[in-house]
Amino acid sequence: MKRYQTYIDGKWTDAASGKVFETSDPYTGEPWALVPECDARDAELACNAAARAFESGPWPAMTATARGRLLRKMGDLIAKHAKHLAEIEVRDNGKLISEMYAQTQYLPEWYYYYGGLADKITGQTIPVDKPDHFCYTLKEPVGPCVFITPWNSPLMLVGWKLAPALAAGCTVVIKPSEFTSASLLEFMKLVVEEAGVPPGVINVVTGFGAVVGEPLVTHPKIAKVAFTGGTATGARVNELAARTFKKVSLELGGKSPNIMFDDCILDEAVNGAISGIFAATGQTCIAGSRLLVQESIHDKFVEKLVEVAASAKLGNPQLFETQVGPVTTPPQYQKILGYIDIAKGEGAKCVLGGGPATAAEGGGKYFVKPTIFTGVNNKMRIAQEEVFGPVLSVIKFKDEAEAIQIANDIAYGLGSGVWTQSVRRATMMAQKIKAGTVWVNTYRAVSFTMPFGGYKASGLGRENGAEAIEGYLQTKSVWINNAVGGGGNPFVMKTASNS
Ligand code: TXE
Numbered sequence: 001m002k003r004y005q006t007y008i009d010g011k012w013t014d015a016a017s018g019k020v021f022e023t024s025d026p027y028t029g030e031p032w033a034l035v036p037e038c039d040a041r042d043a044e045l046a047c048n049a050a051a052r053a054f055e056s057g058p059w060p061a062m063t064a065t066a067r068g069r070l071l072r073k074m075g076d077l078i079a080k081h082a083k084h085l086a087e088i089e090v091r092d093n094g095k096l097i098s099e100m101y102a103q104t105q106y107l108p109e110w111y112y113y114y115g116g117l118a119d120k121i122t123g124q125t126i127p128v129d130k131p132d133h134f135c136y137t138l139k140e141p142v143g144p145c146v147f148i149t150p151w152n153s154p155l156m157l158v159g160w161k162l163a164p165a166l167a168a169g170c171t172v173v174i175k176p177s178e179f180t181s182a183s184l185l186e187f188m189k190l191v192v193e194e195a196g197v198p199p200g201v202i203n204v205v206t207g208f209g210a211v212v213g214e215p216l217v218t219h220p221k222i223a224k225v226a227f228t229g230g231t232a233t234g235a236r237v238n239e240l241a242a243r244t245f246k247k248v249s250l251e252l253g254g255k256s257p258n259i260m261f262d263d264c265i266l267d268e269a270v271n272g273a274i275s276g277i278f279a280a281t282g283q284t285c286i287a288g289s290r291l292l293v294q295e296s297i298h299d300k301f302v303e304k305l306v307e308v309a310a311s312a313k314l315g316n317p318q319l320f321e322t323q324v325g326p327v328t329t330p331p332q333y334q335k336i337l338g339y340i341d342i343a344k345g346e347g348a349k350c351v352l353g354g355g356p357a358t359a360a361e362g363g364g365k366y367f368v369k370p371t372i373f374t375g376v377n378n379k380m381r382i383a384q385e386e387v388f389g390p391v392l393s394v395i396k397f398k399d400e401a402e403a404i405q406i407a408n409d410i411a412y413g414l415g416s417g418v419w420t421q422s423v424r425r426a427t428m429m430a431q432k433i434k435a436g437t438v439w440v441n442t443y444r445a446v447s448f449t450m451p452f453g454g455y456k457a458s459g460l461g462r463e464n465g466a467e468a469i470e471g472y473l474q475t476k477s478v479w480i481n482n483a484v485g486g487g488g489n490p491f492v493m494k495t496a497s498n499s
Helices: 040-055 064-080 082-093 097-106 108-120 154-168 182-195 209-217 231-242 266-282 295-310 330-345 400-408 423-432
Strands: 006-008 011-013 020-024 031-036 133-141 145-148 172-175 202-204 224-228 247-251 257-260 290-294 349-352 371-374 391-397 417-419 473-481
Touching (some): 006 040, 006 182, 040 172, 064 154, 082 182, 108 154, 145 209, 154 172, 154 182, 182 202, 224 231, 257 266, 266 295, 290 295, 290 400, 295 349, 391 400
Parallel strands (some): 257 417, 371 391
Antiparallel strands (some): 006 011, 020 031
C-alpha cells in the first residue's frame, strides 16, 4: 500500500505521532494508501513555518511579477499532470473520471488568471480634505492563511483559495479532508516542489478535523481561515476563528432551487435538472436539489425527467462511459439513505430509485440509485435540509410569485436555476432570488472569472473572479504631511480638527 508523507516547511515528513490512517477507494471499499495522522504538534510546526516564510526569506522579497510567473509555472505543471491527478482524485473520492479530468484540465486557468493579476494589485491615491497632504493606500497580504477543504472536489477547491492567496503574497497551511488527502500530497510533489515554491509558503497537514483542524483555526499566527465544507462545521470554524479576530471566508452547504417555468425548452430543462442533481452523485454544494416545476407542465416534465434519470449508467467511476458513481464516504452513504427514509416517512412520493443500487444494477458498495420524490412540500425536511446525494425533491408551483416565495423560503442561498424563454421573467427572477448565483437556461457553470459564494447560511465572502483577491488583502492608509513648518497648539493637531 502506498504510504504518503506530509509536507511542512519544504520537507517531506511523517506525523509527529508517527501514526497513519487508511484512505479508501469508495468504488471497491478497499484501502489503497496510508496518510500521516497529524495532530496539534504538526499544526504548530506548519503554522510557524508559514509565519516565518511570510516574514522573511525569499517569499516577501519576491516581486509581484515573479509571484505571477511562479503561479503560471504551477498552472503548466498541473496541465502536465492533469490525468494523473484526476485518477488519484477518483480513487479517493469516487467521482467520475470524466468530471475530475475535466476539472484538473481546467484548473491551470486559476493559476494563470491569478498569476496575471498578481502585479495588478494596486492601492489608490486619495484626495483628502486636508491641505498639504499626500495620501495613498497600500494593499498588503493579510498574512499566513489556513485552508480547510472537503472531499468532493479536492484540488479544485484548494485552487480557488490558493491561487488568489499566493497572488496576494500570503503563505498557507492546507488541511485537506481526511477522506481525500492523496491528490493534494501528489500536487505538492508534482506541482509545488517542481515549480520551486520557497519552503514554508505552502504547507500541508493531513488528519482529522477536530484534532488537527481546530489547532490550525485557533493558531495565533494565522491571519485568515478559508473553509469549504458543511454548514455546522463552518459555524464552529467561524466561532473559533473569531476569538483571535481572524478573517474568515466560508463556502458552505446549499439546497438550491432549480426552477422550471412553463415556457422552458423542455428537453434542455430536463437535462439541466438531471445534471443539476445527479452529476457528481449529487455531492456538490450547488446541487439543484429542489426542483420547482410549474403546475401546468408538472406531469409532462416529471414523466420525461424520470425517463432520462432511469437511463443512468451506474458503475466504475474510472470509466469514461459511467454516468453515476458511488457515494464518497461511508457516513455520507448512511446520511443519504437516512434522508430517503425521512422523505418516505414525510409522505413524499418516490417515483424513481429510493435505496441502494445492487451490483446487478451497476452499483455495489456505497451506491445509491438516482432518486426522485414528487409531491414534496417546501416545509418538509427533504426540502429544507442538505442531503448531498442523488436525491431530488420535486415541488409544484402556480406562478412567479409562488416560485419566488418557495425559492427563498430556505436557510441557504448558494445556487439557483431558472429555465424560461422570457427575458422579462429571467431578469426579474435573477433579481428576486436570494442566492449567490443565478443560472438562466444553464446550471452548475463556474469560471475563474466569476465570483462564487453564498447568501445566508451558505457562506461568507466570495471565491473566484478579481474580487477573490480582496479576501487575501488588507488596506493600509498612508498620510504624508508635506506642509513646511508646524505651529499652533500642539495639543490640537490642526489637520485632525475633523477626524
Ligand atoms: O464535512 P465537514 P463532512 C456538507 C454535506 C455533507 C456534510 C458533512 O452536507 O453531508 O457537509 O460532510 C474539516 N475544525 N458538505 O463531514 O465536516 C474536515 O476534516 C476544523 C458540503 O465531510 O464540514 C474537512 O477537512 N476543521 C461541502 C472539512 O472540515 C474541521 C462539501 C470539511 O468537513 C472540523 C463537503 C473542526 N471541528 C460537505 N471538523 C461543500 N460546501 O461543498 C471537520 N473539519
